[in-house]
Amino acid sequence: MTEDQEEISAGGIIQTPKGVHDILPVDHEYHTFIKKVVRHRLRQAGFRRISTPIFEFTELFQRGIGADTDIVSKEMYTFQDKKGRSLTLKPESTAGVCRAYIQNGMANLPQPVQLYYIEPHFRYDRPQKGRYRQFCHFGFEIIGESDAALDSQTIYLANLINKDLGIADLFTIQLNSIGTPQSRKEYAKVLTDFYFDKERSLCEQCKARLKTNPMRLLDCKEESCGILAQIAPKMADYLDEESKVFHADLKEYLDELGIKYVENPNLVRGLDYYTKTVFEFWDSAEGAQNAIGGGGRYDGLVELLGGGPTPAVGYAAGIERIIANMKREKIRVPHKDVIHIFVAQLGKEAKKKCLSLIADLREAGVKTMGALGKDSIKTHLRLADKFGAPYTIIMGLTEVREKVGIIRDMKVGTQKTVPYEKIVPEVIKLIGKENLDKYSAGELLYG
């Protein structure tokens, strides 16, 4: 097969590349609903929305996420622009949000700065259900203040959103503290020393991890590695005093909020920038470690990216995974993609009359469809039925001549003739004022 053909699998028909897909109208019902919940809950809590660019300089992610992490070392979509600069499609948003915080001088805003985002992200990974090369994350960040109460708020909000989505009970909150960078460095050294003469018993991957990120050895699933992890020195014993107090405070606040969590001393997280608090929402099913969301504190990131010392905490979750879970639980979401009325017409004069009638109905907030390209009453009624319209307006030459219209109740099959100018008010009465789709963007302000 030639290179050209590799990306095109079916005789000239171009398909989507591996791991990406269309979001069709039925899936947008979920996306829209989830975004609505996220926006609502975060707006209530004083967060404001931010969008960072889809691509950034590669260095942002290398520095921010960590060059040795899986994300950076093997999962990024990196390319060069025409001037040879290395750019990367964003694999996550926290680094970009911190860059934006610095670049836009947000340190001069009242602290902490609370931001949220709903954005597409990209990772070159082997696809599976709920795991795609382009995926949508929502997330939020509290930047500029350090207090365990903020961490508790972050976890609370994440859990609250899950509750609104009907999936909170499916997930267990895994919680850990990985300490300050200093204490982590010390602990990493202790671990490295512990494993020094045991390297032969480790799996190939762990041998490599030992040099890059020794804490990763703790959650390896290989049997021999697992046994060693059991007797390895514990992070908790090497936590600095500050982190210990911070973690104890956080647990106190979570208890106060009535949030259940599981302490997981082996929870590490794949991104380098975390400090102290780390947490993930894990599938409660036995043995499952699939996460729909995770986050933690990253007090060093802003400084690492060239800003001043700025503590921060945040959370992010995958929308496709949330949808997969909602579907598995047979949770359906309300949506407004239903029409109120179908306008059926016969003959050119009627069609002309219907054009303004359709416009008037829509202006009044009645969701209206017509089949302007077809010319048979039978076809029109059949379409009205297929679209599930509760009412159909029928206009023919007779009605145009008599300046009336027929309103047909599709469920009962009865119909009545009303004067043309009474059609809109009559329809509104039938649909119910409260069900109208009135669009208002709010008053514009000038000057």
Add this chain to the structure above:
RNA sequence: GUGGCCGUAGCUCAGUUGGCAGAGCAUCUCGCUGUGGCCGAGAGGGUCGAGGGUUCAAGCCCCUCCGGCCACCCCA
């Protein structure tokens, strides 16, 4: 990146030891020229994921690739 299962119409799937590519649903048309659903008749829609090989003959056997799913890895 490693291993396994899978790929036939828009959807769900039959297709026998290799022998003319099928069904149900959906779509469109007609029966019914201005009245939907039900019913009946008909039509369109496929290079059987792609390419190559074996064979008189391949949806079926062999190889490669593409794609989906699952387990790793990792994460959201």
